[in-house]
Amino acid sequence: MALNCSSRSLLLSDDCAGMMLGCGCRSEEASPLSSCGVNSLWWDDLELELELEEDEEQESDPVDLLPTDPFGMNLETTFTAAIASCIGDLTVMSGTGCFGSGGDDAFFADLSYYLNQAFVLAPEPWIGGYLGVFDTPFGSGGLSGGGADRFSWLPPSASCLQPSEFMEGLSSSHNAALACRDTVDATPAREGGDAHDGMMFALSYLGMRDILSVEMVCKSLRSAVRNEPFLWKCIHIDSHLGEKISDADLLRLTQKSPGALQCLSLVRCNKITDQGLKAVLQSNMQLTKLGIFGSLLLTHQGLVDNLRSFNMEANIGIKKLRVADLFTASKAQYEELLSLLKIDKGQALHKQEPRILHADCFLPDLRGGYAPDCFLPDLHDEYALDIERCPLCPNYKLVYDCPSEGCNVSRSGICRGCLVCIQRCLQCGRCIDNEYEETFSLDSLCPSCQKDRDSPSAEK
Amino acid sequence: MAAEKGEKGAAAKEVAGERMVTLESSDGEEFHMSEAAAQLSTLLRHVIEGGGIDNGIPLPKVAARTLEKVIMYCEKHAKAAAKSDSDPSAAAGSSSDNTAAASEDLEKWDRKLVNGLSQDALFDLIVAADYLVIDGLLDATCRKVADMMKGKTPDEIRKIFNILNDFTKEEEEEMRREYAWAFDD
Numbered sequence: 301m302a303l304n305c306s307s308r309s310l311l312l313s314d315d316c317a318g319m320m321l322g323c324g325c326r327s328e329e330a331s332p333l334s335s336c337g338v339n340s341l342w343w344d345d346l347e348l349e350l351e352l353e354e355d356e357e358q359e360s361d362p363v364d365l366l367p368t369d370p371f372g373m374n375l376e377t378t379f380t381a382a383i384a385s386c387i388g389d390l391t392v393m394s395g396t397g398c399f400g401s402g403g404d405d406a407f408f409a410d411l412s413y414y415l416n417q418a419f420v421l422a423p424e425p426w427i428g429g430y431l432g433v434f435d436t437p438f439g440s441g442g443l444s445g446g447g448a449d450r451f452s453w454l455p456p457s458a459s460c461l462q463p464s465e466f467m468e469g470l471s472s473s474h475n476a477a478l479a480c481r482d483t484v485d486a487t488p489a490r491e492g493g494d495a496h497d498g499m500m501f502a503l504s505y506l507g508m509r510d511i512l513s514v515e516m517v518c519k520s521l522r523s524a525v526r527n528e529p530f531l532w533k534c535i536h537i538d539s540h541l542g543e544k545i546s547d548a549d550l551l552r553l554t555q556k557s558p559g560a561l562q563c564l565s566l567v568r569c570n571k572i573t574d575q576g577l578k579a580v581l582q583s584n585m586q587l588t589k590l591g592i593f594g595s596l597l598l599t600h601q602g603l604v605d606n607l608r609s610f611n612m613e614a615n616i617g618i619k620k621l622r623v624a625d626l627f628t629a630s631k632a633q634y635e636e637l638l639s640l641l642k643i644d645k646g647q648a649l650h651k652q653e654p655r656i657l658h659a660d661c662f663l664p665d666l667r668g669g670y671a672p673d674c675f676l677p678d679l680h681d682e683y684a685l686d687i688e689r690c691p692l693c694p695n696y697k698l699v700y701d702c703p704s705e706g707c708n709v710s711r712s713g714i715c716r717g718c719l720v721c722i723q724r725c726l727q728c729g730r731c732i733d734n735e736y737e738e739t740f741s742l743d744s745l746c747p748s749c750q751k752d753r754d755s756p757s758a759e760k
Numbered sequence: 761m762a763a764e765k766g767e768k769g770a771a772a773k774e775v776a777g778e779r780m781v782t783l784e785s786s787d788g789e790e791f792h793m794s795e796a797a798a799q800l801s802t803l804l805r806h807v808i809e810g811g812g813i814d815n816g817i818p819l820p821k822v823a824a825r826t827l828e829k830v831i832m833y834c835e836k837h838a839k840a841a842a843k844s845d846s847d848p849s850a851a852a853g854s855s856s857d858n859t860a861a862a863s864e865d866l867e868k869w870d871r872k873l874v875n876g877l878s879q880d881a882l883f884d885l886i887v888a889a890d891y892l893v894i895d896g897l898l899d900a901t902c903r904k905v906a907d908m909m910k911g912k913t914p915d916e917i918r919k920i921f922n923i924l925n926d927f928t929k930e931e932e933e934e935m936r937r938e939y940a941w942a943f944d945d
Contacts, residue, residue, distance in 0.1 A: 502903075
């Protein structure tokens with residue numbers, strides 16, 4: 301039972317451990333400059349308990365079923381003593397407003413009550429302790445190296461093995477940690493641990509810039525980022541990064557996981573040249589989807605030449621191409637592009653759903669790396685080429701449908717044409733031929749969107 | 761009824777007309793969840809369909825506190841699914857409004873669940889959701905962690921997640937140079 305309890309304690313909140321080691325060992329964590337998320341979360345929980353708030357998540361806490369002092373360590377007294385030593389160092393906690401008032405005695409009384417009831421915190425000192433102890437049995441960086449190497453986590457169902465190995469290793473060393481408790485208290489301030497395995501799963505939810513940030517955090521995360529082909533299967537360079545990325549940087553990014561890249565999306569990559577794109581294509585022969593959403597230096601001829609030489613050597617070839625407003629194609633140019641695509645049998649030539657113009661497509665992405673919604677789905681949509689014949693002029697461009705009720709949203713609707721033929725509101729995509737109102741910003745906005753912009757309504 | 765129970769195996773017991781499944785956490789604690797909720801986990805669904813579990817399903821990789829949250833999530837989502845299934849969709853317009861509102865409520869509930877977790881509890885839930893193959897829970901928890909990392913510098917990420925910087929000065933400098941283009945604002 302002891303081992304079972306210990307393995308459970310491993311999974312309890314690590315941030316509590318920071319408070320409990322006493323002697324100001326983890327006072328760094330408690331400082332205002334440190335992880336606000338870590339400490340505030342723990343103290344929020346403490347607040348809840350102390351105020352005995354009704355919260356459905358807290359109602360039947362199985363922690364209450366834990367034995368009070370399984371290892372006979374007189375945790376109550378030493379624990380409170382540890383808190384006491386921490387309190388002296390911590391001024392920030394009084395700022396929460398919950399503990400400052402009522403004096404220290406009231407606080408300790410409340411705390412003892414909480415400790416007696418919940419014992420969530422009882423085994424906590426070990427978390428910090430044995431992670432530190434771990435460096436010795438496993439060697440320096442053993443956890444970081446081992447954890448990451450074991451962690452190539454796709455397909456997801458296979459990944460369940462790795463964490464258990466991790467946990468078994470930890471629980472078996474727990475007894476060692478137990479024996480060294482005195483040493484643990486006396487160890488110098490530990491600046492942090494390893495990244496939790498669970499963090500790796502979240503990487504696929506990050507944009508490119510954030511992935512690069514994560515790569516620079518620690519060795520295990522760097523290894524996870526570099527060794528996970530799934531992250532490099534589809535590279536989306538948003539407009540924020542696009543403005544800065546050079547040919548060499550782009551090539552390096554696509555080479556992070558050689559052979560993985562299948563889908564490349566470049567938004568406003570104004571420094572990328574035809575030569576640069578050629579190098580990327582030649583190094584990533586398994587690419588099947590290419591999206592260029594805005595570029596100053598890429599040319600139509602360069603693109604055609606690149607596609608031609610790529611398709612000659614690649615096994616599969618480019619199946620889906622998005623060129624957006626890169627150029628206005630003539631019939632011959634459009635047909636040439638189509639002929640260069642390795643279109644599957646049964647694959648749609650063009651977008652099947654109505655194409656509506658949205659402001660997102662033109663505004664820079666300021667949110668630190670996330671794709672504007674209209675682009676990636678467009679690239680992952682199954683059709684081959686985004687430009688098509690405008691019903692109203694002889695050009696081949698992006699053709700938009702109208703979301704206006706009167707204009708019948710469908711591909712066969714009346715109000716369907718390129719942006720030159722039918723002026724559209726940049727915000728909502730409605731046609732504004734006759735209601736156009738010139739603004740200082742020279743943005744085309746329909747009257748209702750103009751009103752919204754001038755006086756932001758409650759809707760927004 | 762009795763014959764049905766016997767066929768399915770002892771793990772699926774009936775409680776108040778609802779079939780229950782017994783799960784055992786890594787530390788030996790027993791939990792009960794409705795079979796409908798257990799169906800949300802692809803792993804559990806396969807185990808139940810396979811039958812032959814006499815004394816409950818052991819989950820040595822999931823601790824009690826994590827399992828509790830998993831069950832909470834599954835029960836909530838199973839109930840919501842049952843409610844939307846049985847919702848009389850008399851007027852098509854109103855039912856779609858109800859569906860939208862209901863799914864928004866469910867999302868809010870998910871957010872409240874993940875926001876109320878400490879970091880380690882959150883990570884353990886991610887690992888458990890992956891192991892049990894519960895897509896919705898994995899998605900909700902990963903989004904939360906991703907939100908915590910979005911737009912942060914490496915140093916900020918280290919502080920938030922209490923991660924040790926084990927790079928040498930040279931390695932750090934090399935990476936900073938390599939990615940200077942992405943980070944100079």
